[in-house]
Amino acid sequence: MKITAVKTFIMHVPVTRNGVSDSTHNLTHWGAPGVIIETDAGITGYGYSGTHAHLPSDRLITQCIETCFADLIMGRNPLEVTALWREMERFPPVQWVGRGGISHLALGAIDVALWDIKSKASNMPLWQEMGGKARKIRAYNTDGGWLNWSLETLVDDCRRLVEKDGYTGVKIKVGSPSLSTDIKRLEAVRKAIGPDVTLAVDANGLMDLPTAMRFGKYLADADVMWFEEPLWYDDVISHKRLAESISTPIALGEQLYLPHNFATFFDAGALHYAQPDVARLGGITPWIQVADMALNYGLPVVSHVGDMMQTHIHTAIGHPSNNMLEYIPWLRECFTDPATVEDGYFLVPQQPGAGTTLRDDALDRFGVA
Numbered sequence: 001m002k003i004t005a006v007k008t009f010i011m012h013v014p015v016t017r018n019g020v021s022d023s024t025h026n027l028t029h030w031g032a033p034g035v036i037i038e039t040d041a042g043i044t045g046y047g048y049s050g051t052h053a054h055l056p057s058d059r060l061i062t063q064c065i066e067t068c069f070a071d072l073i074m075g076r077n078p079l080e081v082t083a084l085w086r087e088m089e090r091f092p093p094v095q096w097v098g099r100g101g102i103s104h105l106a107l108g109a110i111d112v113a114l115w116d117i118k119s120k121a122s123n124m125p126l127w128q129e130m131g132g133k134a135r136k137i138r139a140y141n142t143d144g145g146w147l148n149w150s151l152e153t154l155v156d157d158c159r160r161l162v163e164k165d166g167y168t169g170v171k172i173k174v175g176s177p178s179l180s181t182d183i184k185r186l187e188a189v190r191k192a193i194g195p196d197v198t199l200a201v202d203a204n205g206l207m208d209l210p211t212a213m214r215f216g217k218y219l220a221d222a223d224v225m226w227f228e229e230p231l232w233y234d235d236v237i238s239h240k241r242l243a244e245s246i247s248t249p250i251a252l253g254e255q256l257y258l259p260h261n262f263a264t265f266f267d268a269g270a271l272h273y274a275q276p277d278v279a280r281l282g283g284i285t286p287w288i289q290v291a292d293m294a295l296n297y298g299l300p301v302v303s304h305v306g307d308m309m310q311t312h313i314h315t316a317i318g319h320p321s322n323n324m325l326e327y328i329p330w331l332r333e334c335f336t337d338p339a340t341v342e343d344g345y346f347l348v349p350q351q352p353g354a355g356t357t358l359r360d361d362a363l364d365r366f367g368v369a
C-alpha cells in the first residue's frame, strides 16, 4: 500500500453554551486541525489534534503537516506506522525547531491517521488492532463543571449529569480568584451529587504550591478522586512536593508533549493518574509507550480528550492501564461513529478504524480556511 495524497483541514466547533472557561483559558470553539491521508488501496485515514480554535496557530499546525512532514510520507507504506512516526519525530530540521508543541500536534494528527488506515486495512476498530477486547470503560463528565458557570448552574449541571444522565463521575474546574470560592463550589457539588459519585477537580496549572497544599485538606474532606494539573505544567519538583504533602492523588499529562516528560514525572513520584493525549503527545504510537510505562509504575491512565474521545475510547479499551475516560460532547456531530455514553459507560465502537472518520458534511459545517 502507498500514500498518494496528504490533505489538511481545520474545523472550529462551538462549545457548550458558546463559551467555557477554566482557570487559564476562555474558549468559544474547540479547534481540530487535521489531516486526510489517501492511499492507492482506496483506504483513507483521518487524524487531528485539539486546540482552542485560534486560527493563526491552527494554521501553523496544518502548515507543519503540509510543508515539513508530507514529503516524508508521500509514496511510503502507511502500515509502517512506528517506523514513519520515528522518522517524523526525529526529522532533524523539525527536531531542531521544536520537540513538542506545534510539531507534535502536527505529528499526532498524522500518526492517528496512519493508525486509522492500519485499522481499516485490518477491518478492525483500533482497540482490536491494539490487541484489546471489547470491555466497559466508565465515563466521567467535564462539561458541567466550567469555571464560568455560576454556583447555581454548576450545581444544577452536576446534579443533572448524575441523576438524569446517569454519569457516575464528574469533574469541576477550580482556580477561582480566591480559594474560598473554590472550596464553596467544591462543597456544594459534593453535597448535590452525594458521597458515592466520583468527583475530580482540575486547576489547569494555575495554583502555587502553598495554595495547592492548603486546598488539600478540603479535597480530602470532599473525597476528591484526583487533583488535576494543580501547578505549572513543567514543574516536576513542586508536583512531587505536593504529592508528598496532600492525600489526594495528582493527575496530569494533557500539557506534556514527550514520553520523556512522563518518565520524569513517573520517576519523581509526582503524579498518580497519567493523562496522556494522542492529540498533544504526537499520536497513538507514543501514547502506547506512555501507557506501557504507567502500567509498570502501577499507575492508571485516564486520558485527556483533546480528540473529544473519538480515538481515546479505542486506546482506553485497547490498553489494560485504562478503566475510565473523560467525556466532553462538543465534536460528536463531526464523526460517522461518535463516542457515546449510556448508563455511565462508553459504548464499544464497532466501525473499523480509529474513530476519526469525518461525516461528509463536517467540513462544510465546521471547516475554516
Ligand SMILES: O=C(NO)[C@H](O)[C@H](O)[C@H](O)CO
Residues within 6 Å of the ligand: 021, 022, 025, 026, 027, 142, 202, 204, 254, 304, 305
Ligand atoms: O483541562 C481540560 N480537561 O481536563 C480541558 O481540556 C480544558 O479545560 C479545555 O481545553 C478548555 O481549556
Ligand SMILES: [Mg+2]
Residues within 6 Å of the ligand: 202, 204, 228, 229, 254, 304
Ligand atoms: Mg484538564
